[in-house]
Amino acid sequence: MTITDVIPNLTRAMMPSENEIRRARRRLHAKALTIVALFFASYWGLVIADNRTLVRFGCAITLIVAVVAVATGIMHDANHGAFSSSRRVNKIVGYTLDVLGGSSWLWRFKHNTLHHGNTNVVGVDSDIDQGPVARLAPQQQWRPWHRYQHVYLWFIYGLLAIRWFLMADFVNLLTNRIGAQPLAVNRRRRDVVFLICGKLVHLTWAVIVPLMFNPWWGVLAFYLVSSWIVGFLLATIFQMAHCVDAAEFVDEGTACKGKQFQMHQINTTVDINFRFIPLRWLMRWLVGGLDHQVVHHLVPKLPHTLYPKMRKRLEAACLTHGITLRTHVSMLDALRSHGRWLKLMGQQPSVIVTVPPIDVIGRP
Ligand SMILES: [Zn+2]
Secondary structure (H helix, E strand, O other): OOHHHHHHHHHHHHOOOHHHHHHHHHHHHHHHHHHHHHHHHHHHHHHHOOOOHHHHHHHHHHHHHHHHHHHHHHHHHHHHOOOOOOHHHHHHHHOHHHHOOOOHHHHHHHHHHHHHHOOOEOOOOHHHOOHHHOOOOOOOOOOHHHHHHHHHHHHHHOOHHHHHHHHHHHHHHHHOEEOOEEOOOOOOHHHHHHHHHHHHHHHHHHHHHHHHHOOHHHHHHHHHHHHHHHHHHHHHHHHHHHOOOOOOOEOOOOOOOHHHHHHHHHHHOOEEOOOOOOOHHHHHHHHOOHHHHHHHHHOOOOOHHHHHHHHHHHHHHHHHHOOOOOEEOOHHHHHHHHHHHHHHHHOOOOOOOOOOOHHHOOOO
């Protein structure tokens, strides 16, 4: 019996019961309500109420945490179809991404189809495609500035949210591509209108309303700094799972679907153990269960509040079959693994030296 034959049993071994899914969804909905309450309370305290500087500072940090949690703990589940058993509810809740400035319509194609369906497949998975800015896989072309990517790329990660809001979605629509892949979505007028409305809603709550109560320089400074922090945290959370020296990268055309799907996901995805972090529960809450990325990639349509339980079952099943689940032993280990990978990929690939035929070497 080959590994590929065993794998379907692994997924079956970790699957939750209907009751467990219902309870997990209730926990997810309670979490979503908490996040929304935190968002509105901190927004009011920072933007509208006339609070002292220290209180506003606390509200600013809470607002940033709430925005990251909306992305990882609400919109990610909803756009995977995991937030509710109703397709319509998932779609409506998925619009939280539009409120944050990105398009949920394009995200579903980019994240669910390109990334989840082709994890670490070079040339297809857009999460490992930074264009000429960075080299994230051995198959990508090397350029001289990549030598320094382990230094400058961290700063560029912070531009993810603002680039998404102002540029990326429009570029994808105009060029009809996402990275190297054609944008294979149904382009209905309604979707484009929703995309533009989402951008306007984001502009209204994040810039226009704050300008009515605060000086322009304060609004601008907070928007730039907070969007940099949000972009940095989101990009880093996702990169630590795949763009690391503990994961595999494969060529386009490699079998990664059907029978191969699950083993491919196990080989290209790495979990994080938050063992050494004092506030582990807070980190788990903040990353929306994405410390258990392997489970997420195997069954993305289940709520993330189930992942810790499922990971334990998966681990036991893997142990029985001698399969290793790739795991960073700590958060620091995950960051180091990503840094090492950036440095390795930044080195110029070795040039093949042509050796002269043996009979002309060293002969007078
Ligand atoms: Zn996902």
